[in-house]
Amino acid sequence: MKPQSAFEREPARRVFASEFRETRYQFKESDDEKSPNYVIFPTGIRSNRIFIVGTLTEKQRQGDQNIFYRGRVVDPTGTFFIMAGSYRPEAMQQLARIEPPAFVAVVGKPNLYTTPDGTCLVSVSAESISVVDRETRDLWVLDTARETLDRLDVFGTTEDSRKALEEYGTQPDIYRKIVYDALTQVQL
Template structure:
């Protein structure tokens, strides 16, 4: 591929890792340009922008909530909270996984954050999955450890960080100790699981 053609191909954004508790707090979205096709970013309270996210958790519940056509909602739980993923006719692969997977099952999801305002004026954040894959417990455990590391990195860099940390400070005025506590709780949850498995 020559340089001239590669410039017109949009590069896929890195999928960020975030625990459910932080993801659900990421209610502020923005674009970096006025171009209609410019990516929409969700601003994580720990100071990172996310156009795509990578999450792994337990798919505990699926439901077809569509009226005229299939529109599936999946409830995915990690040690800090719950992600809601919605897939319809434009995400056929993700839709079929939500339709066919027996719950509970560990799943890995790559998708885009979506926020919408409820009738009550609250902002809810959900995932529009690009892909959903059934995975094993080891994959889930590795995701928890790696996501804990990334979250702590963001917290530690926050004071000296870039424009996104400054933006998060302005938009959320976040109490970063909450996210640190969630990291610790998530890792302790893994240790408890490991102990239970060892005893079994």
């Protein structure tokens, strides 16, 4: 048994916006209150933290008592919606200081919310956000492309990818095209 101080965080998975916004399957591995929430991405991997890089195109401060910020981060495939509030004061302060447009790197938790009419809204609850340069964004696109293709190469052979196929009816060729299109935006 590991000592309490050896707590390990889940890896922050790289995912393109177009895949992230299709995510709608969320679960917990146990009934324990402290058990993390996971999502399974359409390309077949579970995640409770993500790492994204893109252009912060807008941000809005909201609330009077409970202040929080909403923002849009755009990668070559689409838009992520991010939030940072008093529950993560460092991320909120970081986002408050950044003036769009700016390339940013964000680590956060996937957040799924189903509206009363059944629409699933996905966003990222930011744990940290920082300004980066275009080269960093381009390197993230390359790494995310590679990781997405690696997931697609084993699609249907892992427990998570079989669940993704069941939940989403994933067609790997669609995601391969998304990767190809994203790579055309890279200027390395």
